[in-house]
Amino acid sequence: MAGQGKHSNPGSARYVLFVVYYFPPMGSSGVQRPLKFARYLRDFGWTPVILAPEPGLYTHFDESLRAELDSLNLPLYRSAANTPFHVLGGKKSSKKSSKKSGTGLLPDSVAALLRKYSMFFYLPDNKTGWIKPACKTAEQIFKDFPVEAIFSTAPPYSNHFIAEKLKATYNVPVVMDFRDDWLESHLISYPNRLIKNKMAAQEASTLKSADAVIAINQSMLDSIQSRNDRPDCMFEVIPQGFDPQEIQETEPAEKQHLTFLYNGLFYGENQPDLFLEAFRKVGDENPELVKHIKLRFQGGLSAAHHELIKKLNLQEAVEDAGYLDHKTSLKGLHDSDLLWFTVGHSKSRSQVTTGKLFEYIGTGKPVFGVVPEEGEAADILRNYGRGFVADPADPEKAARVLETFLNLAKSGEMPPADKAFTAQFDRKKLAGKLASLLTRVAGSQKGI
DSSP: OOOOSOOOOOTTOEEEEEEOSSOTTBOSHHHHHHHHHHHHGGGGTEEEEEEEEOOOEESOBOHHHHHHHHHHOOOEEEEOOOSHHHHTTTTGGGGGSOTTTOSEEOOHHHHHHHHHHGGGTOSSOTTGGGHHHHHHHHHHHHHHSOEEEEEEEESSTHHHHHHHHHHHHHOOOEEEEESSOSTTOTTOOOSSHHHHHHHHHHHHHHHTTOSEEEESSHHHHHHHHHHHOOTTSEEEEOOOOBOHHHHHTOOOOOOSSEEEEEESOOBTTBOSHHHHHHHHHHHHHOGGGSTTEEEEEESOOOHHHHHHHHHTTOTTTEEEEEOOOHHHHHHHHHTOSEEEEEOTTOTTGGGOOOHHHHHHHHHTOOEEEESOSSSHHHHHHHHHSSEEEEOTTOHHHHHHHHHHHHHHHHHTOOOOOOHHHHHTTBHHHHHHHHHHHHHHHHHHHTTO
16 A cells, blocks of 8 residues: 655665565564664665555564654555465454554464465465565555665565566566575475475576575575576675664663573474473583573463473473563563574574574673584574584583583683674674665666
């Protein structure tokens, strides 16, 4: 629909169309990368014009991210969408939703089922129902603004389909951004070879329209480029990041115990089992070492998680804070002593660098990654200086790493964080890299 509210723009600025599905008021990590790019691109001469769907059903809404978006005063166009999450929502779901947020809340269990079975019916993903409405809404955007480039981010990969169609119609260069791999995504489980082959054909066809391809790390970029290499396409790494302004806005609370924090959701193969079992093992071997430790989870634990916690007799140590808005969750990072995350046993896990990793290192706190010892996340943690690594396939190693951390904390000999290394992941600097790429693709289109 038409752009919402007034917006300002310097006279010399250039316009880039942002094709995004996950965007405020939606919450969770997939929202933050495009939101932060949108926040800082104007500092480098580019004004984003946002094309996003009506929120529909979703697992979590975040009013703090919505407030940040509103404060940016950007042109925002909302499109209708015919995805399962919009069709199932309808008007009836409004009882379960915030009037400010979206159509309704989708239970995590239902979302998991939709992800699991939708591949039988939807390719490349279950967001295909917003492709046609988005292209229709884009007609108005191109009437309202002299768009010089298109930026689409995935998943969902349907965003790239939209960018492909818009390029064919308006002859505007396209930058395709990947937060996860496409064909070899660790989040996708193909039910059979036929469906994977169809996905491979879709990826190859769609990426022919890309003037530039971005991935969040080199391993992911290499994977995509190996299947879609073209001399006329730019391939570049722009990693995930953190916003120093947000990190500096919080102060740690005083407390009498150590807190080990996991911030975010568990999904697929990314589960807390190994960490909890390792903690139980350390506690059995040295009860005094773990006597005053709290295991805090910000994002929500499932019934199965609570059952495991009960089985391991960790009920008194565990604090389930549920889902928290982004601003509140950042306060939790500063109130903690060890921040941990996992990529589980999923395929292509060596190329996974989750968004939370960068906010973790932005705090300067010790970070424990249950990640492949030879992989992108492990390399970042080693360069960070205050990182600890244990492979998901090695529970004994995880216990020993936890024990090492506790002994270092007790002795006051924790190694320092490398601030110079961390600084490269500043969201504003990353937006500068994207702006430079946009300028190059737009110049290339004009023959500059």
